[in-house]
Amino acid sequence: MDFLQKIISVLNTALWSYVLIALLIILGLYFTIKSRFVQFKFFGEMFRLLGEGASKSISSEGREQKGVSSFQAFCISTASRVGTGNLAGVAIAISMGGPGAVFWMWVIALIGGGSSFVESTLAQIYKVKDEHGYRGGPAYYMEKALNKRWLGVLFSVLITISFGLVFNSVQANTISFAFEEAFGVNRLIVGLVVTALTAMIIFGGIKRIAKVAEMIVPVMAIGYIAVALFVVFKNITHVPAVFSLIIENAFGIKEAVGGGVGAAIMMGIKRGLFSNEAGMGSAPNAAATADVTHPVKQGLIQTLGVFTDTILICSCTAFIVLLSGVYTNTKLEGIQLTQKALSSQVGAWGNTFIAICIFLFAFSSIVGNYYYGETNIEFIKANKLWLLAYRAAVIGMVIFGSVAKIQIVWDMADLFMGIMAIINLIAISRLSKIAFAALQDYSRQKKAGKNPVFSVDDIGGLENAECWEKKKKIA
Template sequence: MDYFTAVTGSLNTFIWTYILIAALIALGIYFSIRLKWVQFRYIGEMFRLLTDKATISADGKRGISSFQAFTVSTASRVGTGNLAGVATAIAGGGPGAVFWMWLIALLGGATSFVESTLAQIYKVKDKDGFRGGPAYYMEKGLNARWMGIIFAIVITFSFGLVFNSVQSNTISIAVNESYGLNRLTIGLILAGLTAVVIFGGIKRIAHVTQILVPVLAILYILLALYILVRNITVLPDMFVLIFESAFGLREVVSGGVGAALMMGIKRGLFSNEAGMGSAPNAAATAAVTHPAKQGLIQTLGVFTDTLIICTSTAFIIILSNEYTGGLDGISLTQAALTYHVGDWAGAFVATAIFLFAFSSIIGNYYYGETNIDFIKYSPISLFLYRLAVLGMVVFGATVELEVVWGLADLSMGFMAIINLIAITLLAKIAAAALKDYRLQKKEGKDPVFYSDSIPGLENIECWDTMPEEEMKKRQG
């Protein structure tokens, strides 16, 4: 296992140092400029769209709403990355890692808009409503099914298997330290609960996460706010520490600015997923009248994840100064909360991470399912995938933290590289969709998208052609 960890570590260093960090920042800037900083100009519209109802199909079925699709993707975002991932970033990169997490989220908002809008444009119908994601826009937008199949394999392995082992690993460590329960037993219990949900389909997943995610996030944020208010006099010093550490002006960990940048961007991407190609799978399930609506909703998800929830965890840890004591992962978050509010915090974090990470497992599972369907629908393949998910949940609960995080970084890196290539080539279509949305809003309309709203658009399955009357209005 030590050899395996060393190999994944070397591959991670190469991929992230020489390819991904520069690509994520450069493309985030490119998309922001091309879309005229959509992630900031449309903040108010993002919140308004959360109340949009799902459209009803011709056969009378109501699809997944924007809010439900938002919570499925947020279920995957809001989990281990927010509590344990932030802790590993600060433990490995110091307080400066928080700055780089903020930066990648602010730039990643535009990246998230592009990938989620494309997922809506190229979505397809299935028995539950719609499905889609990077594999689908690679096949239909780039005419590169081979590329879509590669991505589908990578995301199924990454989310359904590797990332779910990260979630169960964090749960098992937290629960074991707080309650003394055997980690294998925890894994088996978690696998049983997961089985109950994943055999119920996307609508049950949407229902469960719609209840769990907002409640858990609000409770956790309220606790963080309480801690910040109690420490309000030292907040200015904390911000100074974050910025000085980010640029190497104050040495906090070995590696200085390089460690802060690397850990901040890696853990930021793991948590908010902007550009990774995962959230578009959830975005595609929404029944909306215009693709840009879901693009804006998913951009809000990036901000919710990193700027609010991850930042809450970061402040709790930095204000405690526990990150200098050699702790890592969820153990560091538990220690920081215990420092602020007492011994009961360990049990609170164990309970919270159980529910956060469980909701992440549900969301992660769906990403794999929809991509298996893309390759070739097969009840046997789906059944075997579900068993593999349950197996990795048990595996993750029993192995060391370094093993699952190393695998996660590696698989996440491959996913992001493939997806970033695709959305760069298709960015003009997302930009055209945003322009169409903006023009209709300017006319006082509730924007509606058609398969011929963008000239030259091909391989569109789920959007009607523009009515003749509407076409004449636009031409005249």
């Protein structure tokens, strides 16, 4: 195990210290500039579309629809995004990279909004129909747009292993640690309970997954933000000092606990990407399921998910940890640091609250992550036996994660996430002009006072976009 740990550590250092950081920043900036700062320019439109999707989701209650609603697709991707990275991951970033890591998490989210828009719009353009509605993602646009099915298969294998198996063991790992810290419950027992609940949902298909995500995500996000705001207002006079601490350590003006500016950048970007998944190729799998009139609509909604995850929820954890001052305690790790930080501000019930939050956050991630694997297994081969084997493997990894050593689980997650991100970033860099053309079409229709509707002939030379037939546009 120690030998395996060393190999994974060496690969992660090379991947994250050089290759991935450069790709994320360069391509993120490229997408941002070429899209004319889509993640900022259309910020208000994102909220309007999300509200429109939520109202359609409510109005379609009890009726069969082609796919899931745009709001449900947003909740599935947010369920996957908002998990251990927001509570345990932020604490790890601060303890290992210092307060400056928070600044670099913000930067990667702002830049990553451009990458998120491109990948999710492409997933919508190249989605396919299935018995449940729609499915798609990076594997699908690699095959249909790049004509490289082998690359799509490679990506499918990676995302199935990383999200469905490795990342789900990370989520279960954090749940079990949180409950052990809060209630003294045996970690194996926690793992068995989580496994049973997981099995009940994943055997119900995408519609059940969408319903669960739609119920859990808003409740958990609002509850956690409310408690974080209480901590901030309680310490309002110290907030300017926390901002100063973050900025000073981000640029090496003042040495951070655990290292200087290099550690802050690496941990901020690593944990930031793990949390918001921008450019990684995961969220597009959820984006493709939505039934919308124009691909750009879901591209914008998914971009809002990056901001919700990092700028909002990760910042909540960061301020709780930094205002408490407990991040200097080197004996605390991961979720236990977040629990101790909140308890120091609100009392003993903070432990219990974080345990409940991490259960909701991490369990929703397990459900969302599972779906990413399912849709990619269907891409490789639509076979019920393969799907059954995958579900069994997911259940096994949830139990394994509940009792495993924390460091090797996180390191494996970093490695698979990095490889996935590189493959997807290269693919979307080659296909980004299609997403930009779709954005121009959307903007043109909006300026004409229309509700944008997309058809395959809106982009010259567009092929294999089977869900967007030529049709007469409506106002």
